[in-house]
Amino acid sequence: MIDARVERLAELVISYSLELGEGQIVRIDGFDVASPLAVALYRTALAAGAHPYTNLTLDGLQELLVANGTEEQLAYVSPSQWGEIEAIDAQVTIWSETNTRSFGGLDERRHGALIAAQRKLSNRRWERIAAGELRWCGTLHPTNAHAQDADMSLRDYEAFFFGACHADTPDPAAHWRSLSATLGARAESLAAVRELRILGPDTDLRVGVGGRTWMAADGKYNLPDGEVFTSPVESETEGEIRFTFPAIFGGREVEDVRLRFEGGRVVAAEASRGEPYLRELLDLDGGARVLGEVAFGLNYEIDRFTRNILLDEKIGGTMHLALGAGFAQAGGTNTSALHWDLICDLRAEGEVLADGELVWKDGAFVAPLPVAVGERA
């Protein structure tokens, strides 16, 4: 019995996110546990006249590589992988894990070497995306591992996840088109802002965004989606911020992160748990202490923290900041092997001022937009 929500998500990815057309080559990436969605995507792509193929692998293999591989093996990218990145027109990444902590006992530096090797491929992917040559969408197939991280049963997690994608409604694409208009208008309204000031518990942070482009994340690159984001001016972050949600990177959690910025760089960092790992990540390279992203989470179907950045960064009423690589299309210039999203819950108390004017309070923009579809009233 095929879950109708899986089929609707597949339809949404193929026709709305990727706008896949006849003759286009689409690769579907994921672990074998994602095969129900992979098969649905494959069939939907066939129906669209495209040439789909799956690139599925087993979970647990990369862990073996990190545990046992030589430096050369960790850094290896095969000629076939390079060739494929050039040949495909579209790519779907399904994040679907059997155990989200399977890297837990492994050497971080070695894991970092593997991530750095894979980043070479993903950098090329982003170049092609930026040039308009490649479409990409990342989504998820619910598993018990993800449900467990969210403190939910699989059934409840499926309802939560597909709800966040609006795949539980007959026409999810209609929702995303409408939200796209709203987010676009919101991004436009932020275009003239020079400085954001974020105020909240233990938080008073000024982030320069003058001249940068705000982007609407409207379900083209991620599903679920729902945020507006930009890359801050690299030298213009000042002040302190506290992240009440755990910050997760590479399967490891750092709790209650507090950062102080001066001249755009982190100059002090502490955490109630995982502080050594926090310092390790900050020292990863020269760009790791600089913000690459500032964003508002605007998907109000996502109403809780579930330890998965795909969903957490879009929680309606939150902001997130990423340490590390910025987005060229937003005007960002920071480069780093790191892009670590840290989420700040602003739903209960929190304000954001734009050039001194209150624009956000208690988890929502205060000024209504001409089109207010999809946002919380």
Added chain:
Amino acid sequence: MPDPRVERLAEVAVSYSTAVRPGDLVIVDSGPAGAPLVREIYKRVLAAGGHPLVHISVDATQEALMREGSDAQLGFLSPARVEEIESADVRIVIEADENTRTLAAVEPARQALVKRARKPLGDRLFERSAAGELRWLVTLYPTHAAAQDAGMALADYEDFVYRAGMLDRDDPVSAWREFGERLDRVAAWLDTKDELHVVAEGTDLRLRVGGRRWVPSRGLENFPDGEVFTGPVETSVEGTVRCSFPAAYQGRIVEDVEVRFEGGEVVATEASRGRDFLDEMLAVDDGARRMGEFAFGLNDSITAFTLNTLFDEKIGGTMHFALGKSYPETGGLNGSALHWDLVCDLREGSEVYADGELVYRDGRFLDGLF
């Protein structure tokens, strides 16, 4: 706790069959059910200094393509496969079917179209293999589906599979080397022969093999293994052959196949079941009507027929021939998108003559040759 025999199979596959070396790109293809073997192979490829790259294919995508794809989609070659055929040093394919009849309802003509489209890939694989640039291996991880086809419980089928690979022994690699030397001797002896004449119930077949090479199959490209094969002179095959075993090919079964050759070409076919499919496959291209391979199965650990070519064609006391493509290393020249092995039981009431001399009777070479 993995079955120690799975670990031994992985060990043999990596260190003996494909002899993975540092820096080798090793592509591993499997269905999801083969995961335990994939993991063991992955570990050992890493330990050997290779670069393992794993592809898990799900039957349902193949079924969707075959049933729902347009002609253009059926004819499409994935860039992944094209790139990999050129760049891989080793390719290991693990059969791990969850349902061997997934493609049973597919129109044969559509299967034929896919076969033709993918021919260049197969050709390149064999070319690179013959040139010593790539090693490939086909093996199997026991599943309920394969056990069911064999008419066995899974535990019994596992015993069967691992015994056929001599993986129930302490040192399977030594056992395979020793077995390989025996196969070498048969192959070298057959290399001195020109005409073969096979007589069995329903079978009276003549073919010439002079000038061609007999290849001892010692567990390098198939595992388990145990046969000697050649590519017959394409125009030389004459007479009738009846296959006592059913033949499974791409989800279809054909039974009681009888084929008549004239001047090297199939001129008549019969089958009690699946004849349409057989004829459709013979029409894939010109080469499909010719015999691309002739072989003797010599693995005496395989006695049961299990409806799986990887095993059936090696049953000690059988012969098999393939319609379609020949292997370049035999000197065979036949090209085709097809390579379909059909197995004949020779264990009772059979004789084989080489250049007029009786050399094989009731499933055994005479004079202690093997």
